[in-house]
Amino acid sequence: MLRLNTFSGIFTLRRQQRESILSQSENDILLLKGHEIESLLSGREREIIRAVRTAYETHSQGDSSIPHSIFLRFPDQPQNRIIALPAYLGGERGTAGIKWVSSFPGNLANDLDRASAVMILNSTATGRPQAIIEGSLISAKRTAASAALAAHYLLDGKEPAELGLVGCGVINFEIVRFILAMQPDIRRLVLFDLNGKRARHFEGQSLDMRPELEIEVVGSVHELFGKASLISIATSAIKPHIFDLSTCAQGATILHISLRDLSPDLILCADNVVDDIAHVNREQTSIHLASQLTGDQNFIRCTLADILLGRAAARRDSESIAIFSPFGLGVLDISVGKLVCELGVRLGVGTIIKSFVPDSWTAKSQAGQSSIAVP
Secondary structure, three states: OOEOOOOOOOEEEEEHHHOOOOOOOOOEEEEEEEEHHHHHHHOOOHHHHHHHHHHHHHOOOEEEEEEEEEEEEEEEEEEEEEEEEEEEOOOHHEEEEEEEEEEEEEHHOOOOOOOOEEEEEOOOOOEEEEEEEHHHHHHHHHHHHHHHHHHHHHHHOOOOOEEEEEEEOOOOOOOOOHHHHHHOOEEEEEEOOOOOHHHHHHHHHHHHHHOOOOOEEEOOHHHHHHOOOEEEEOOOOOOEEEOOOOOOOOEEEEEEEEOOEEEEOOOOOOOOEOOOOHOOOOOOOOHHHHHHHHHOOOOHHHHHHHHHOOOOOOOOOOOOOOOOOOOOOOHHHHHHHHHHHHHHHHOOEEEEEEOOOOHHHHHHHHHHHOOOOOO
């Protein structure tokens, strides 16, 4: 049975039917643009982290479906790709959808973002599309929320004062925002980027966000490793370029967000935590390369959800370097996407496109029959 939400003009199904984003007609669709999503999610870091945690736990408990991501590659442009991430997430955030996200690193030279994306959310009752959402902001924020959640648990009670960032793009900028929400004792950022201009821009943006931060730009990855025990790596690297972690502090925590920076030998020596073993062990990630070397995946200790649910300890020991390698699960996108749609509905943000989906063939046939005069 449907009920009408009079504030938003949006229909919702009962909670047990896991629906919340149906418009006045099932032929309508909700459109949320980038600036609207940015406004809706501003200052909601902890809500986003909760949505990401719920998605991890629900997936780990088996109430989800995540087919392998599909990578569209270009034969003459190995650095570029477009990825399709379909997913279904059950539980309290039950919804289904797909993210279509591109990564074109060359955009940066033209002052364009590396990534762009669009998301579609579908009804789990009828399969009909319910929302079209700009996806790059959701992708960046769910990635940052995942990193902040992993850092909080892998630190296992430690409260570092420094955060090191390898790669000064939007992903690491969002990671700063989300980690500061979880680790308020961080007072200092250490930055490294091959492009000094990007590092300086990152510094200015970070100070605009948190003026009291101390920020140092360093000249190499290894110098950065020696200055921070919590490190986030988010680059556009397509193959390993870091082969030595000897300058890292004992018990350091590395958030290996871009997945292909660390050599497989480094992975094999670390305490490895991932988001999903089957997903991350493919597409020439550092985890995949390590698996090819050993012929197994026993070097992966557990998933983040295992730690969240108390099935595994936060760390293997206090001396090893812990590395979190998240492939980026589609359930995180649709969980945050659903949160955005619910906020849009509640706050009256977004555009309803009327009659986006055509009337059903059956309904039109019945209407036509009813209009035929009977002699």
